[in-house]
Amino acid sequence: MMQINKSAKQLLAPIVSNKRVGQYHQIIINIGDVAATCKPGNFVAISVGGDSSRMILRRAFAISRVSTSPTVGGTMELIVAAHGQGSKWLCAQGEGVVLDLVVPLGTSFGIPTEPVPVLLVGGGYGSAPLFGLAELLNSRGCRVDMLLGASTASKIYAPMEGKRAVNSMRIYTEDGSMGTAGRVTDPIAEIIKDLNVAVIYSCGPMPMLAAITKIADQFDVVHQCAVEESMACGVGICMTCVLPVANEDGSISNLRSCIDGPVMDGSRVQWSKVGQQL
Amino acid sequence: MTALDFSTTIGNAWFPAPTFTASGCASSGRELAQFFPLREMGGVVTKSVMSKSRSGRPTPRMAETPSGMLNSIGLQGPGIDAFLAKDVPYLVEQKARIIVSIAGETVEEYSTLARKLRSVSGISAIEVNISCPNVENRGLVFACDPEASRRVIDGVRRTIGGELPIIAKLSPDVTDLVSIAKGVVEAGADGLALINTVLGMVINVETMRPHLGGKTGGLSGPAIRPIAVRAVYQVHAVLPQIPILGMGGIASGKDALEMILAGASGVAIGTASFGNPTAIMSIQNELKQLLTDRGFTSLKEAVGFAHRPSERE
Numbered sequence: 001m002m003q004i005n006k007s008a009k010q011l012l013a014p015i016v017s018n019k020r021v022g023q024y025h026q027i028i029i030n031i032g033d034v035a036a037t038c039k040p041g042n043f044v045a046i047s048v049g050g051d052s053s054r055m056i057l058r059r060a061f062a063i064s065r066v067s068t069s070p071t072v073g074g075t076m077e078l079i080v081a082a083h084g085q086g087s088k089w090l091c092a093q094g095e096g097v098v099l100d101l102v103v104p105l106g107t108s109f110g111i112p113t114e115p116v117p118v119l120l121v122g123g124g125y126g127s128a129p130l131f132g133l134a135e136l137l138n139s140r141g142c143r144v145d146m147l148l149g150a151s152t153a154s155k156i157y158a159p160m161e162g163k164r165a166v167n168s169m170r171i172y173t174e175d176g177s178m179g180t181a182g183r184v185t186d187p188i189a190e191i192i193k194d195l196n197v198a199v200i201y202s203c204g205p206m207p208m209l210a211a212i213t214k215i216a217d218q219f220d221v222v223h224q225c226a227v228e229e230s231m232a233c234g235v236g237i238c239m240t241c242v243l244p245v246a247n248e249d250g251s252i253s254n255l256r257s258c259i260d261g262p263v264m265d266g267s268r269v270q271w272s273k274v275g276q277q278l
Numbered sequence: 279m280t281a282l283d284f285s286t287t288i289g290n291a292w293f294p295a296p297t298f299t300a301s302g303c304a305s306s307g308r309e310l311a312q313f314f315p316l317r318e319m320g321g322v323v324t325k326s327v328m329s330k331s332r333s334g335r336p337t338p339r340m341a342e343t344p345s346g347m348l349n350s351i352g353l354q355g356p357g358i359d360a361f362l363a364k365d366v367p368y369l370v371e372q373k374a375r376i377i378v379s380i381a382g383e384t385v386e387e388y389s390t391l392a393r394k395l396r397s398v399s400g401i402s403a404i405e406v407n408i409s410c411p412n413v414e415n416r417g418l419v420f421a422c423d424p425e426a427s428r429r430v431i432d433g434v435r436r437t438i439g440g441e442l443p444i445i446a447k448l449s450p451d452v453t454d455l456v457s458i459a460k461g462v463v464e465a466g467a468d469g470l471a472l473i474n475t476v477l478g479m480v481i482n483v484e485t486m487r488p489h490l491g492g493k494t495g496g497l498s499g500p501a502i503r504p505i506a507v508r509a510v511y512q513v514h515a516v517l518p519q520i521p522i523l524g525m526g527g528i529a530s531g532k533d534a535l536e537m538i539l540a541g542a543s544g545v546a547i548g549t550a551s552f553g554n555p556t557a558i559m560s561i562q563n564e565l566k567q568l569l570t571d572r573g574f575t576s577l578k579e580a581v582g583f584a585h586r587p588s589e590r591e
Contacts, residue, residue, distance in 0.1 A: 008312060010556055047553065054344045056499050056529075056553045102555060232340045232347055233552035236309035239302075239325075239351045240340035244333075254333045254354055259309070275491055278333035 035074025039108035045234030065132030079128035115141030123204020149184025223266035289443025289468035300548030336491035346499030409449035435466030503527030514541020531564020
């Protein structure tokens with residue numbers, strides 16, 4: 001079951017740029033050759049706060065995409081919401097600041113061997129890693145449709161260039177301030193039927209992932225979701241980021257979302273048992 | 279200049295370096311092995327293992343606190359049989375030196391676990407964790423009760439005494455640590471591991487409820503280092519011949535040196551590895567340099583050095 005990401009390396013890497021994009025920060029970091037080993041779904045653990053910080057734990061961020069350019073070399077992009085102390089510190093760091101990273105970590109999204117129709121569902125800035133995934137799926141000949149949702153317009157992350165790799169993109173906000181008023185999960189059943197969707201990829205808050213799992217199970221569609229649990233280490237040694245997941249034999253184990261995730265088979269995650277004593 | 283003798287001993291076990299993973303902070307070594315060869319440190323102290331597999335406490339299991347963190351894992355693990363079948367052979371193959379940490383709910387469970395380790399080759403010592411704070415019943419924290427501590431160690435000694443060094447891991451959450459340390463040494467402990475985490479709690483002011491799934495958790499990290507240094511110093515003063523594995527917030531070579539000067543024969547690194555997977559390697563290198571800079575020719579000369587009267591006096 002355990003699948004350590006053997007490509008993980010600890011490195012010092014400079015920030016290439018840090019731009020504000022709506023509610024979020026787009027941070028590009030030069031990671032050189034390591035970029036080639038990063039896959040959609042993988043994450044990075046970053047040391048935050050500098051030397052005199054009281055913050056002793058790394059912060060985990062989903063890698064939204066990687067690219068290689070002849071001038072800058074290999075880079076990775078992070079979309080960060082300045083929520084807590086660590087992310088606020090990171091968002092305040094400018095070009096040239098050198099970060100201590102461990103990357104790439106965790107599992108990645110599985111890519112279908114056949115060019116099948118797929119649906120990508122993102123909640124809030126959880127949509128960020130889906131754009132790199134969309135490009136990869138598109139290049140493999142998959143029809144890619146995307147649904148993005150958030151509570152309100154400012155929390156939707158949908159870069160213009162992100163639309164290139166997708167066949168359609170629909171936006172849902174709970175307050176109706178952008179796109180259709182409602183939840184991102186509302187149209188999923190219909191889309192599965194209309195487009196004969198074979199795989200759903202999702203990233204976002206846990207209630208959204210749980211709701212998608214229910215629909216996916218109903219139609220027997222594969223659901224690969226990227227989970228988010230609070231982590232102390234990101235490398236598999238602290239045992240804090242566990243989720244209850246069903247084993248082959250039906251028993252349930254607490255699996256680490258940093259090693260056996262973040263990308264997990266949604267139908268095996270026991271959403272109703274999260275936070276419960278097993 | 280003569281080379282520094284960096285080795286240390288606990289009971290009859292010899293280690294080429296005094297640096298160890300702290301139990302519960304490195305799983306069974308595999309995860310750190312991708313960052314450095316495990317054989318390059320003193321040894322791996324494995325996550326405390328119980329008789330049966332255990333899923334541990336519910337999430338959230340972690341809260342970062344100033345210069346520290348609370349954890350509430352609750353001894354999640356595969357159980358002794360799976361551990362012996364998979365994890366020990368892996369560590370042996372990596373040529374790592376192994377200290378197996380065991381935890382039980384009853385005095386008998388500890389003896390049973392010790393018995394299972396008797397015939398296993400490749401193990402250097404056994405850590406008897408009688409101080410995990412993340413159990414349902416605080417009454418089960420044997421290390422808070424001098425008599426219960428003694429009974430556990432006595433049971434383990436009767437099973438494997440003389441074959442494998444026994445290290446008792448104690449809690450700082452007691453009124454008189456020295457008397458508990460003396461008790462377990464009388465009962466047959468060859469060494470002591472000081473300290474386990476300090477029981478703590480965080481309340482989320484948004485939900486206005488305890489943040490951790492298990493409500494309370496163990497505080498670790500630099501926040502508890504002065505407590506650990508004090509514990510090691512006090513115990514070494516009374517039991518200078520007993521090797522101590524010092525731990526609690528060690529994050530640099532200087533921190534490790536402080537613990538050794540207080541009386542530790544070895545140091546274990548836990549929370550620092552969460553923030554930096556190669557922390558043990560840097561701490562080891564820094565410690566070597568600091569000892570050399572101070573004119574020590576062996577680690578052993580530095581153990582408990584802080585207890586010597588100042589030369590100016």
